[in-house]
Amino acid sequence: MSRILSVNSISKSFASKKIIDHLSLDIQAGEFVSILGPSGSGKSTLFHLIGGMYNPDEGEILLNGNQINGQRGSISYMPQSPSLLPWRTVLQNVLLGQELQGKKDVETAQKMIEKADLSGYTNAYPSQLSGGMKQRVSFIRALLSPQPVICLDEPFSALDELTRLDMQKWLLSIWDEHKKTILFVTHNIDEALFMSDRIVILSAKPASVTEEFILPFSRPRHNELLLTDEFLAWKRKIFYTLRK
């Protein structure tokens, strides 16, 4: 595996308050990495830095070896709220990421919509969809965007527990086929354990990496995993690490 994204010792302060302090992170191509941290620990700030919304005060961010400090549009993004354009149909929304970068691929988009069980909704407007459906559309949009790394910012935090579990499994099944690199921010330990290859734990403000865990669970993952002793042991371990 080759290193696709590296964050080298970046720092960021807002109004003389340090939010991120010499944070370093390496992501391999095709890896599913979760970033776990207490709320308000600067997880979103980290995403905004990688996404180029801000420039880091120190350090650099490399994508395939090229520096992308402050460069917007270098990564694909799935925000917390679905953020679909209400005047666009599902198909048009899904194509947005490609449209911004240049060429559109309608055929693949239609296939992906079908795979997401949304075939009847290709020409529906977002207001006609349920919360879970909107998130699926949002994820397909991120997948179809041409960038090699997808950043997901607590994408399921607004969904109820059952829909959330369905969405997690759905996302993993789609991801298994496409093997894009995923950086997943969450504050939910179960979610991080269930989905990732590796978990990175951030400290409270100012954020830096406290610890990293490589998870031994095999893929594909099933519901039963959530109740195995091994899973619970990991949960305990991560819980205590977060508490430290």
Next chain:
Amino acid sequence: MAFLSKSWRTLVALLLLFITWETMVRLLEIPQWLLPSPLKIFQEAALNWSDFSVHLLSTLRLSLSGFAIGTAIGLLTAIILFLVPFLKDSLYPLLILSQNIPTIVLAPLLVIWFGFGALPKLIVITLVCFFPVTVASLDGFKQTPAELRHYLSMAGANKNQLFWKLEFPSALPAIFSGLKISATYSVMGAVISEWLGAKEGIGVYMTLASSSFRTDRVFVAIFAIMILSLLFFACIMIIERFVVRWKTKGGDSR
């Protein structure tokens, strides 16, 4: 359609108004030059139709072209002011001031400057039409949802893409509110501009009628203006329903 099922109430109210008006005029024996009865007004409209339709058509044409020019300038102004904040800070107060000049006062001045041709008339209509569109559009552009703006920025949209793919479409409902106001104003603006001196038009017809105490004809003109404004309004509403259908389709499946 909810709109149609409710409109019968308006019709009944209107009918009642006409009936009261008619009976009052008859009972109190009000002279015709003071207040003609509705029946008399409709009779006059029917009798004089071939003569009046020339004026009606002329006003229709004038208000349509004035509306088109006015709203185009209004939208363009809004886009420029929105994209160049520096201009907005310096010009926005002037725009508001431009609305404080009474049109009636401005009109004769425009004749002095531009003569009796179509130009001063179009300027008057433009002046009353552009403002609602500019203000509504600027508000619409400003109220773009922050989360959508954030997503498009993260996805790498440039300023141009941000405007045409996000800010403009999201402002469409607001722009249409402005257009609806302008549509009704445009007929009024056209009539006022015709008072400046024109060969034909409802404004001319009205001036001639009132100076010869043909009050029934004045009322014909007033009704014509109302109906024309309503029709304009309805047209914009129909176009709006088609253009922003994503909004009306909201949540009908769940």
